[in-house]
Amino acid sequence: MITVKEIEKLANLARIKLEEGEKDALTKEIDSILTYVDQIKKATVDIDFTPTAGVVHNVFREDFTVITSSSDREGILNEAPDREGDFIAVKKIIAQDFDE
């Protein structure tokens, strides 16, 4: 049985703020799904299961610089919620007393 505390921990790992009011319902729902999927434990796995690539395999390409057009670059930068010149602006993440 999954607990509200575990749900809070998962939400923290997933970087999602939950409302107080939704935690109980979410706990019940996730618990009912986990109860359902638990049946995979009953399956007889009689093969050596080492993950393999299968027919779909990795595709490599040369690592070179692609020059994009300035309009493409503008388009991408314009989608950022906060832009300063040619940069995407984010909040300061270094402590104020860094210099001291």
Next chain:
Amino acid sequence: MIDLSTLTIKKAHDDMKSGKYSAVDLANAYLSEISKKNKEINAYLEVFSDIIEQAKEADKRFKDGTSTLLTGIPFAIKDNILIKGRIATSASKILEGYHATYDATVIEKLKKEGVVFMGRTNMDEFAMGGSTENSAFGVTKNPLDISRVAGGSSGGSAAAVAMSGSLGALGSDTGGSIRQPASFCGLVGLKPTYGRVSRYGVMAMGSSLDQIGPFGKTVTDTEIIYNTIKGKDVKDGTTISDNTYTIKKLSKKPVIGVPRHFLGGDGINKDVIDNFNLSLEKFKKIGYEVVDITLPNIAYSLAIYYVIMPAEVSSNLARFDSVRFGLHKDGKDGIDDYFVTRGAGFGKEARRRILLGTYVLSSGYYDAYYNRANAVRRILTQDFVKAFEKVDIILTPTTPAPAFLIGEKTADPVAMYLEDIFTVTANLTGMPAMTIPSGFSEVGGKKLPLGLQMTGRHGEEDLLFRIGKEFLGE
């Protein structure tokens, strides 16, 4: 006056080529239907404002002789497929107002043909759901009975074609999201072999499961669209070539396999089973051999799916960080911005699946859930491969029941998940599967469409088309 109800791609093409009407006339005919119906149905989240300009470009190609089969054909595009410069939101608040900065490969291919993009269609948020009730922008109603859902997650694309708001459409299918709404709306829908269609430019949900595919009113229309969008793409490393899988040469009529042992569950509607049996009789009448097959691990399909899919969802949706694109809500510091934005931007089902995925991938549970699910997935795939030594296609109903009422299943996630019981196997095994309309269930004076699902060997879409056409008499 163009009769849209009986129109097919081939007929529209011939008509435009012979000058019976222009691409502009055709676009106007569809626009007039959209303006009459979309307010109620909510198939389109946005109807594009440049449709007539696109149609004029198509008409030029008919004049200068460069037209192809799809030139001027109206298309509806699911809101998780990028068209450069246009809004794309996956029906999520977290992407409200986001403009695509490049074309998806499938869009590039359709542009080359000169199709007319009518608009972007409603869906369950990030393709998570089976009814479009998880859209941040309201449910899509079924054009055949507006008290019912159109299905999902590609419900808007299916409804757009079913209400004569478009002639063709694209959707994405992670666990049945093309086939189930196609079945609910009386259409043909195809989930191609994993890797057959490039996913470059489609918002990822479950990367080992997702495929883009077409909706059409006929098998022929579906085939035309599929042949246009398929192919290897350097921008999608998972795409396969024509030679990846060896196509079995058939010396006699294809043999149909039926996993009878899986069709007796309580949740399966009687009309669905009766219609399925009638369809089998029809196949026998036109000379097909029908045999019973056993798929020993098929009962685990949905459980495997509901471990692997949320795991992949939780990874794929980690990209929404409120920094590079989409919604930004201010928190008290940098990391709090993530919490506040993702809390406000993701809807209930998205949050539920992200948490579930985080759980099955967390240390201590990884082996019991994620690794275990992958092992059982491998065994399930082997069951199918083995069955395909004796039969050429596997037939089941597409859904356990016809379209359900709006709101009927929203309270119980597991009941909603059971909608995918017949469709998820094709995503887990990577095999192609197509739904074709097979009849109706009469409920409350309304005729609700039923669908028949054909699953084929890897790479054998062409056989599905052949059998589908024979069944429907195309």
